[in-house]
Amino acid sequence: MVMKAELVFIPMPRLGHFVSMAQLAKLLLDLHPNLSITVLIMKLIPDAELDAHVHSLTATRIKFIHLPSPETHKDLSPANFITNLVQTHVPLVKQAATNIVHYSTSVLDSPRFAGFLSVPSYVFYASGAAFLGFQFYALGLHDEQNVNIFELKDSDTEFTIPSYLNPVSSKLFPTVMLKPESLPMMNTLARGLRKAKGIMINTFWELESHAISSLSEGSAPPVYPVGPILNLESESEVHQSSDIMKWLDEQPPGASKGSFKGDQVKEIACALEQSGHRFLWSLRQPPDPSKDPMASPTDYDDGSEVLPEGFLDRTHGIGKIIGWAPQLAILGHPAIGWFVSHCGWNSTLESIWFGVPIAAWPIYAEQQLNAFKSVRELGLAVEIKMDYRRDGIGSDEIEIVSAKTIEKGIRSMMEEGSDVRKRVKEMSEKSRKALMNGGSSHSTTRRLVDDVMNNMFTKSYEV
Structure with a gap:
């Protein structure tokens, strides 16, 4: 039997x-x-x-x-x-x-x-x-x-x-x-x-x-x-004909995702614009913690209301603002050169799998330690702000990361990109062989x- x-x-x-x-x-x-x-x-x-x-x-x-x-x-x-x-x-x-x-x-x-x-x-x-x-x-x-x-x-x-x-x-x-x-x-x-x-x-x-x-x-x-x-499997076919993927198809190879409130959104926008680099930005609004602390971010009805005036016009053709993002489909596209990530463990593994380096901006949970491991220990990422916390430990105020700091991290991606990118590509191959x-x-x-x-x-x- x-x-x-x-x-x-x-x-x-x-x-x-x-x-x-x-x-x-x-x-x-x-x-x-x-x-x-x-x-x-x-x-x-x-x-x-x-x-x-x-x-x-x-x-x-x-x-x-x-x-x-x-x-x-x-x-x-x-x-x-x-x-x-x-x-x-x-x-x-x-x-x-x-x-x-x-x-x-x-x-x-x-x-x-x-x-x-x-x-x-x-x-x-x-x-x-x-x-x-x-x-x-x-x-x-x-x-x-x-x-x-x-x-x-x-x-x-x-x-x-x-x-x-x-x-x-x-x-x-x-x-x-x-x-x-x-x-x-x-x-x-x-x-x-x-x-x-x-x-x-x-x-x-x-x-x-x-x-x-x-x-x-x-x-x-x-x-x-x-x-x-x-x-x-989830991202294999359903998004391939979407507007997002069509836009990525038009970008050169190696051409950037969380949720923040308005003041921080404006700092990110300024940094992206000043850097001059192409970007894909998943812009979502955080849930109201007083209503449901476990809720997920949602899309804006009109994202322009939280962006600097004229930002969309000035970055037309260089950047694209979207809501929810098909992350795996995007990471697997050849136009993606970097991933600005909160460093959740799933996202970290996905980036490695597709050979996309991370610009680390952790938010909560164990993400700060994930960022530390990726940046300092493995050399698979660069830092935007590794000790950032959105939940304001010891203070009722949430820290705002300046456009200058964000732009510095973006420029660091491009300056250090070759060595980091090489290490990520090597680890990507190892991740696939492991299975x-x-x-x-x-x-x-x-x-x-x-x-x-x-x-x-x-x-x-x-x-």
Whole structure:
């Protein structure tokens, strides 16, 4: 009798996390015919893009179970809401898993589920290996040295963190860890990660060999670099006839994306105009945090209302202003020479895949540390402002980056472009080879599947 196994995926209910995990699910299914996968979907808020992506996967071997949203989340902070969501759904998760399989394991993007379920739990980590090392380091500071990172929010202290080659300034630590109300949540997440049976990381050996080695030498669970996990199909054909792509087709090879309020938009516009370089600008308005702090940016009805007077006329033919951007399709176009990026990990991997250097302008989350790694450690990016924070730590005022600073970063792109571009092209080739048969990530993923199957069939787990 052929034994079959089921993986239960519990992704964080945000599109960026869900898309990566869905791609991982398809990859695992391709590697082993006796695997099947069920994804449990939780909703923080109504999300049409997430719904559309789930619908696009209904013809695959992936099954979906939609879990109802808690009704009590409206008055909770994001951190407390996640806790509430986890506690609410644990019984439903157990029931769903019991109905699905006898032998099962969970592949968790939300490590707060680890320990709640009586099955072996693997984590899919959507950020890089270096940042995972930072999370463990920060937890050690708190638990072993009684140091609270939020006490460093006004300092410029440098730390020697094993997963980074160079000392890291506290100015680059994630904002969520510099607030006393959210640091306990982050420490709890890190403790959950330590309890996992294994951690799959969306990275590859050639990009983060030092960080991966440091994790393997420490007390972390086994780590599996399985990336880059990218959703390359979504941009393949649908945008090719769009006005954006037609405009790019008219540009010479090697010819620039977040959301900002009006004052910052004007500084960016002035810098672009003064630089004289061609640009494609995805101009979007930030959501109103008082209405929904988890909402996504939206397109302007009329972008000219936030731009300097006459800007569109003066840059006609040189630049193009758009709303939402088909990022992968744009990055893959030969006219794109640079990418002004907030340095989210997915965007970083996408830029590397297409061989497009980054001009780093991080905003929130772990983006400052991603920028540090890309600029200082890997030489795959140049800096616009690496320690920028939009959430105004220690102040009610949001910093405005001047046109002069932005223009300096743009000019630095062009001056340093040849060396950085060469390194990015080389890393792009390595990223693609990592996923090929026999490549570093392909081999690691095969080993992971073997580990999971062996674990399932050597012991019976009650769910």
